[in-house]
Amino acid sequence: MLRPxxxxxxxxxxxxxxxxxxxxxxxxxxxxKKKEIDILGIxxxxxTENSLALMNAAKNMNIxxxxxxxxxxxxxxxxxxxxxxxxxxxxxxEFVYKNLPGENDEEAFGMQVIVNEKEExxxxxxxxxxxxxxxxxxxxxxxxxxxxxxxxxxxIDRESFSIIGQLGFIPENLELDALEISPNITFEEAKKRFExxxxxxxxxxxxxxxxxxxxxxxxxxxxxxxxxxxxxLKNEExxxxxx
Amino acid sequence: MKLKEIIEKLQLKVLTGQDKLxxxxxxxxxxxxxxxxxxxxxxxxxxITLQIHQNxxxxxxxxxxxxxxxxxxREPDEETLQKxxxxxxxxxxxxxxxxxxxxxxxxxxxx
Numbered sequence: 001m002l003r004p005x006x007x008x009x010x011x012x013x014x015x016x017x018x019x020x021x022x023x024x025x026x027x028x029x030x031x032x033k034k035k036e037i038d039i040l041g042i043x044x045x046x047x048t049e050n051s052l053a054l055m056n057a058a059k060n061m062n063i064x065x066x067x068x069x070x071x072x073x074x075x076x077x078x079x080x081x082x083x084x085x086x087x088x089x090x091x092x093x094e095f096v097y098k099n100l101p102g103e104n105d106e107e108a109f110g111m112q113v114i115v116n117e118k119e120e121x122x123x124x125x126x127x128x129x130x131x132x133x134x135x136x137x138x139x140x141x142x143x144x145x146x147x148x149x150x151x152x153x154x155x156i157d158r159e160s161f162s163i164i165g166q167l168g169f170i171p172e173n174l175e176l177d178a179l180e181i182s183p184n185i186t187f188e189e190a191k192k193r194f195e196x197x198x199x200x201x202x203x204x205x206x207x208x209x210x211x212x213x214x215x216x217x218x219x220x221x222x223x224x225x226x227x228x229x230x231x232x233l234k235n236e237e238x239x240x241x242x243x
Numbered sequence: 244m245k246l247k248e249i250i251e252k253l254q255l256k257v258l259t260g261q262d263k264l265x266x267x268x269x270x271x272x273x274x275x276x277x278x279x280x281x282x283x284x285x286x287x288x289x290x291i292t293l294q295i296h297q298n299x300x301x302x303x304x305x306x307x308x309x310x311x312x313x314x315x316x317r318e319p320d321e322e323t324l325q326k327x328x329x330x331x332x333x334x335x336x337x338x339x340x341x342x343x344x345x346x347x348x349x350x351x352x353x354x
Contacts, residue, residue, distance in 0.1 A: 168277030
């Protein structure tokens with residue numbers, strides 16, 4: 001049977017340099033529970049090293065965690081990658097790491113904290129996660145699809161690091177699965193402003209626990225999987241976005 | 244100043260648009276945000292950027308720019324070169340940084 005799922009497909013954790021330590025698994029899940037979120041997408045910049053901690057911490061909580069990443073393409077466009085299993089996410093991460101130059105400077109950009117489900121600090125990522133990869137946008141998208149993931153262009157209403165800000169408009173023949181809008185605009189406004197033939201998703205892009213679920217998308221699905229979301233974005237078998 | 248003269252003085256490598264070098268350049272515009280170029284560049288400007296995505300050609304065409312200088316020796320994608328040929332948009336490359344090319348172009352045009 002199909003039922004509505006409230007999904008916030010884009011949140012950061014304490015691994016992203018632009019967040020604080022309070023974006024820890026427990027605090028994230030407590031906030032998500034309070035907002036009655038069913039699905040969370042873990043999208044740290046160019047890394048998925050905290051996805052597993054969230055997946056483990058959420059096991060008995062009735063919140064589905066999609067491991068993922070917010071990849072920065074060569075053009076400095078942010079795109080979300082979301083997967084059903086951690087293995088494929090790690091394959092993407094391996095490729096991203098190979099194409100991500102530079103080292104993090106904690107003073108300039110912030111700490112990149114790797115944690116486990118018990119909130120213990122396992123270490124610090126020393127890559128320049130805030131930087132851009134050397135992978136062209138169309139290759140990022142192809143790679144994510146080859147690993148059975150979905151790709152969503154991040155916060156297209158924002159000027160910085162969005163596909164429209166960086167590239168002026170959305171290039172033809174890109175196989176994006178959806179376009180995301182930030183909490184700064186409503187779905188109704190976005191429909192008027194962006195006349196593209198792609199579904200629009202809303203997510204919080206949360207960097208603080210309280211921001212989780214500030215904006216979300218409701219999907220009609222059989223269960224909370226990326227495969228089901230994929231169907232909903234294509235309006236297949238009754239699955240759909242109900243916003 | 245004509246495009247041809249600028250190319251010689253800045254020692255740019257001509258990638259496409261060989262037959263459009265008699266165009267008069269009205270000024271320069273340096274930016275890597277294509278949305279900004281759409282909003283603020285002017286007709287006849289020579290655009291200095293390190294973006295190599297094919298959308299740069301559409302933007303140059305849309306704004307009727309004199310051409311695009313790709314800096315830092317970055318090589319445009321195959322699709323970008325193809326589009327530039329199809330649309331006949333002059334595309335140049337330089338080993339120098341945007342700062343240097345912009346400074347030299349400013350000197351040339353304002354003197």
